[in-house]
Amino acid sequence: MKNVYCIGVGLIGGSLAIDIKKHNPEMVIHGISRKDATLNKALELKLIDKKATLDDLENADLVIISIPVDATVKLLPIILDKVPETGLVVDAGSTKEAICKVVEDHPKRRNFLAMHPIAGTEHSGPTAAISGLFYNKTNIVCEVEKTTFKLQEKALKLFTDIGMRIRYMNPKDHDKHIAYVSHLSHISSFMLGKTVIDKERNERDIFDMAGSGFASTVRLAKSSPAMWSPIFEQNKTNVVESLEEYINNLTHFKDLMKSDNFTEIFNEMKNTNHIKDILKGLI
């Protein structure tokens, strides 16, 4: 693989570009973006070697799509149309069902590998790209059997080289699980931020009192709405289900407080404390 085309050169696309180039200096990284300013910034930051457009994809050995998932669903069939028979297209979207669905009958389905490299920060854009973002992180690969063996083999080597563990999962399970461990966290964080900001309108200087605990729980509320709104839309059923369970748990906690059942409040927290062991080594 020589010619790599990164469609989207922000946090995810840019960070992948850095590490792939580091492990494969012979590769040429081409950047594609809706905005020329973004590409110029990516060039300046040396995330990419060259600027390109979708029409150049006929030369692609590998295409990495890291753009909002609604744009991926729209563009993926067109991208597959353009790549050569020997080209591989992978995506890095946080939803997998809609993306796999849109190309299930595409004549070049076997040139596509659906992935979700699970890593990120609350920042976005080319300036957010960092080396090592994917080291020791999990890459979920969906419907691996639908991709030409030789192409998936190459892709998996590329991603294990940059330090990723590969896990296989079907798109339905992926979307269900990721709703709980990722999408819900973002909503809980956004709404926590909103609740406190709303309060602050009336009560000045409340944030002087915020400590590192608050900062940690609202960190994800800095995330990009353009990236997250389509994720929630595509994973609506699972996210709504997880939100309902979360709201039920919060309501139960509130009711325990209102009825002065602090023994049970203690137990609720005690039972959740073993998240310690679960999280060990996670970050």
Next chain:
Amino acid sequence: MKNVYCIGVGLIGGSLAIDIKKHNPEMVIHGISRKDATLNKALELKLIDKKATLDDLENADLVIISIPVDATVKLLPIILDKVPETGLVVDAGSTKEAICKVVEDHPKRRNFLAMHPIAGTEHSGPTAAISGLFYNKTNIVCEVEKTTFKLQEKALKLFTDIGMRIRYMNPKDHDKHIAYVSHLSHISSFMLGKTVIDKERNERDIFDMAGSGFASTVRLAKSSPAMWSPIFEQNKTNVVESLEEYINNLTHFKDLMKSDNFTEIFNEMKNTNHIKDILKGLI
């Protein structure tokens, strides 16, 4: 001030002891705890110089109370009874109204300064104590006018020496604001952890998919239930109010999703994004 008695030598008491000793090597730090094993651990870690009991407080120049807030409410009047006329008692509790209330008519009220040094981690016990925990953090001082001037002056020097900014507030406002920026974060985190753990009972290996975002939002769910349950009890009214607003915001978000109003979902997130600027320099 020579003889400092730390009642509670865990995360908060132990961290205060380390930095106070560092800035005042002439001071003797005495540790008091319900559990002898805790004191031995604190001695071993050099958080304290000596073990002591409540009866030794007649020699105290300064007493720092860093124990669960229900224990503080019970012990504070007894502690004040024991200290000499020249002694100062401060507490580090995360609630202030109940604590100030219990000593409002105490004959030695002027020997007490109500404080909330806002810092911490999700860990607890003497092994969690670290140097620098309070550097650049806010110390809320309540009802400063009720403390003998010379004593508050000494205390404030001690806490500014270890790097704290002092802010003055009445106990009622403190408890109202801290419900939003600290207590609510803990509940949101505990219940997020619970929601995902419950889900995982049926869906194995879900945590393989958890990234650093999840880890950040559930970090506080590792906190000590023994410390937090009494905080929620003492600040019940404010915490229930903040929980209700949080649940309302989550329910609104869920309803927007159910009605496919993703434009408004985008706006909700966009409007909360400026938490970025608010948090700048917070941690």
